[in-house]
Amino acid sequence: MKFTERLERAMQRSNSLVCVGLDTDPKRMPEGISVSDFNKAIIEATSDLVCAYKPNLAFYEALGDEGWDALKETLQQIPAEIPVIADAKRGDIGNTAAAYAKAIFDIYGFDAATVNPYLGFDSVEPFISYQDNGVFILCRTSNAGSSDFQELLCQYGDGYRTLYEIVALKASTWNTHGNIGLVIGATYPEELDTIRRQHPELPLLVPGVGAQGGDLALAVRYGIDANGRGMIINSSRQILYASTGKDFDKAARQAAAALRDEINQHRSGHTTG
Amino acid sequence: MKFTERLERAMQRSNSLVCVGLDTDPKRMPEGISVSDFNKAIIEATSDLVCAYKPNLAFYEALGDEGWDALKETLQQIPAEIPVIADAKRGDIGNTAAAYAKAIFDIYGFDAATVNPYLGFDSVEPFISYQDNGVFILCRTSNAGSSDFQELLCQYGDGYRTLYEIVALKASTWNTHGNIGLVIGATYPEELDTIRRQHPELPLLVPGVGAQGGDLALAVRYGIDANGRGMIINSSRQILYASTGKDFDKAARQAAAALRDEINQHRSGHTTG
Numbered sequence: 001m002k003f004t005e006r007l008e009r010a011m012q013r014s015n016s017l018v019c020v021g022l023d024t025d026p027k028r029m030p031e032g033i034s035v036s037d038f039n040k041a042i043i044e045a046t047s048d049l050v051c052a053y054k055p056n057l058a059f060y061e062a063l064g065d066e067g068w069d070a071l072k073e074t075l076q077q078i079p080a081e082i083p084v085i086a087d088a089k090r091g092d093i094g095n096t097a098a099a100y101a102k103a104i105f106d107i108y109g110f111d112a113a114t115v116n117p118y119l120g121f122d123s124v125e126p127f128i129s130y131q132d133n134g135v136f137i138l139c140r141t142s143n144a145g146s147s148d149f150q151e152l153l154c155q156y157g158d159g160y161r162t163l164y165e166i167v168a169l170k171a172s173t174w175n176t177h178g179n180i181g182l183v184i185g186a187t188y189p190e191e192l193d194t195i196r197r198q199h200p201e202l203p204l205l206v207p208g209v210g211a212q213g214g215d216l217a218l219a220v221r222y223g224i225d226a227n228g229r230g231m232i233i234n235s236s237r238q239i240l241y242a243s244t245g246k247d248f249d250k251a252a253r254q255a256a257a258a259l260r261d262e263i264n265q266h267r268s269g270h271t272t273g
Numbered sequence: 274m275k276f277t278e279r280l281e282r283a284m285q286r287s288n289s290l291v292c293v294g295l296d297t298d299p300k301r302m303p304e305g306i307s308v309s310d311f312n313k314a315i316i317e318a319t320s321d322l323v324c325a326y327k328p329n330l331a332f333y334e335a336l337g338d339e340g341w342d343a344l345k346e347t348l349q350q351i352p353a354e355i356p357v358i359a360d361a362k363r364g365d366i367g368n369t370a371a372a373y374a375k376a377i378f379d380i381y382g383f384d385a386a387t388v389n390p391y392l393g394f395d396s397v398e399p400f401i402s403y404q405d406n407g408v409f410i411l412c413r414t415s416n417a418g419s420s421d422f423q424e425l426l427c428q429y430g431d432g433y434r435t436l437y438e439i440v441a442l443k444a445s446t447w448n449t450h451g452n453i454g455l456v457i458g459a460t461y462p463e464e465l466d467t468i469r470r471q472h473p474e475l476p477l478l479v480p481g482v483g484a485q486g487g488d489l490a491l492a493v494r495y496g497i498d499a500n501g502r503g504m505i506i507n508s509s510r511q512i513l514y515a516s517t518g519k520d521f522d523k524a525a526r527q528a529a530a531a532l533r534d535e536i537n538q539h540r541s542g543h544t545t546g
Contacts, residue, residue: 056369056372058370058373059372061373061376062375064341064376064380065338065341068337089364089365089389091362091364091389091391092362094416099334100335102335103331103334107335116364116391116392118364118389118414119389119416119418119419120417120423121418121421122417138392141366141391141392141393142366143366143392143393143395143396145366145392145394145395145396145397145398146393147393148390148394148443149393149436149439152427152429153427153428154425154427154436155427160428163427166422167422170421170422
């Protein structure tokens with residue numbers, strides 16, 4: 001089954017656009033629990049409230065061998081019907097990108113991955129050639145430094161477009177298998193609006209609510225598609241570390257439910273389909 | 274000791290600008306040898322001929338746990354005086370970039386890393402804050418797709434510059450610790466010329482000779498600094514797979530020596546210092 005269809009089903013089943021970012025940092029977990037057990041408890045506490053999970057590979061890589069083991073154990077804990085996105089932001093030349101795609105999709109078995117567009121089509125192609133997997137291309141990232149290059153005004157066709165707009169336009173032309181989406185930070189709601197209007201069909205992965213301060217109401221208003229879905233709203237720290245005590249899983253459940261409900265309130269005012 | 278100084282010493286000691294890219298692919302190795310043993314033989318056969326080694330992490334990640342073990346064993350085989358560059362092309366928001374930098378510099382102990390600039394300063398800063406480590410920022414990559422975005426003409430100051438030029442200009446302003454370099458493919462010699470003229474002080478990491486078809490004479494002519502050094506010329510497949518037989522290490526040595534000598538011939542015609 002195509003990734004977009006699996007995602008759509010997961011959104012409908014959970015009535016949720018929430019993705020929990022499993023950016024698990026031992027320094028912020030309660031003492032005496034492993035990364036794997038922490039993630040297991042988070043997943044058990046939230047799996048009926050989310051449309052996706054998104055582990056950022058950096059946090060596992062930073063733990064060495066134990067980290068990779070924890071990642072594998074975590075992936076086994078996630079119910080099969082919930083899509084899992086590898087936040088890897090990979091980008092490399094063709095034969096190397098193929099090795100990364102193999103690691104992420106074949107070895108670890110992720111459903112989707114984030115990729116960096118700076119190296120152009122041949123760096124993205126090995127990922128999109130996995131036709132049943134999703135590929136979210138970084139477009140306008142949630143961080144402050146994203147303005148350094150992404151908002152440069154570039155010559156394109158007969159006029160000028162920002163770099164992030166050109167990335168979205170190219171991504172759209174590359175989308176022959178229907179498995180491409182875009183990453184756009186909730187911290188830049190006007191850019192989210194621009195991209196959604198230009199690309200009504202592309203799924204959006206939207207980080208930046210919660211700890212990063214993005215405006216949730218605007219993000220939902222601008223980011224949802226005609227069916228009131230089409231966007232995955234990621235929250236990591238706000239959910240994982242809702243409590244630093246032993247009740248972290250209960251607190252995570254409350255935080256995820258509150259985020260889902262708040263999103264759904266904003267959705268209900270703007271759904272046209 | 275600063276990375277640039279270690280690199281300079283390694284170049285002088287070996288009289289070589291050659292870097293061997295340890296992009297080891299089991300499908301291309303002789304049968305019955307492990308990745309770790311293959312790399313060990315390559316390193317023993319070439320360590321007096323090179324100024325650096327550069328494993329691309331994708332090839333190890335693609336092998337799962339065995340790959341990470343092979344990478345660690347490989348790093349132990351490299352003589353301490355030879356700088357080792359993690360070709361990781363990482364780029365992520367601040368706290369995540371910090372986790373990647375920690376993995377690469379603290380856990381694996383690399384001397385330098387390649388990073389992707391698309392996310393801007395705060396994605397690069399955690400790497401450059403390791404003041405004794407080197408950080409090579411992707412500027413104009415060696416692949417065909419690099420033209421998709423890197424050569425876009427963007428508004429900058431009062432005029433227009435290509436995106437890759439703006440990346441180099443920003444990198445230069447970020448270089449307060451003197452540990453930044455740029456990645457520029459030998460497949461784009463004119464761009465190499467442009468960047469070297471604009472940034473005479475930055476070390477360049479130049480892939481794309483050999484299998485990718487870059488023009489070595491032009492690359493050396495345009496890339497060397499006033500001392501006839503300042504550029505690392507990477508070759509991977511041309512050296513690793515010079516022979517597919519049991520004599521692969523001897524063949525690798527011959528290929529590395531031939532590349533070193535050819536580069537030095539081109540250097541001698543253009544050194545001003």
